[in-house]
Amino acid sequence: MVDVGVPALPDPQPQPRLSPRMFPGASMIPDAKRLAADHQNVILHNTHKEQVFIIINRHLQPYNLRPDEQHEFDMLCEDIAYYMRESLPGRGQCVRNGQIVDKPEHPVKVLGIELSQVEERLKKQQAAEARAQQVIERASGSGKGGN
Secondary structure, eight states, rough: OTTTTTTOOOOOOOOOOOOOOOOGGGGGGGTTTHHHHTTTTTHHHHHHTEEEEEEEGGGGGGGTTTTTHHHHHHHHHHHHHHHHHHHHHTTTTOOTTEEEOSSSSEEEESSSHHHHHHHHHHHHHHHHHHHHHHHHHHHHHHOOOOO
């Protein structure tokens, strides 16, 4: 007998995320491969020594993102696009289908952001999310030792 009131358990082996495409020159960027591996939706592209492209392309994201992962991804898009507009006037552009647009859309192309700045933002965001998750677990009583 099937109990329709209980949702199905997720696959024990989740489907692998799509790998980022490493464009020519990306391997020359310090920590480029590691950063791309840490956040699989961040693709690094270096066409000139002084210019780093960070492309967030939602078409490359896996279709089975959990809600928290989707939120993280959306916030990352917003954060980078905001930083790009506020801090890089004349150098940063938000581009969709070859047209510059004001609000973050996908794909978002960001020019000239230092990898260390993006990495620092990611670390701060992940730390804040981890703290928030701990608070949620404590409040709901579901925290069972943590990790």
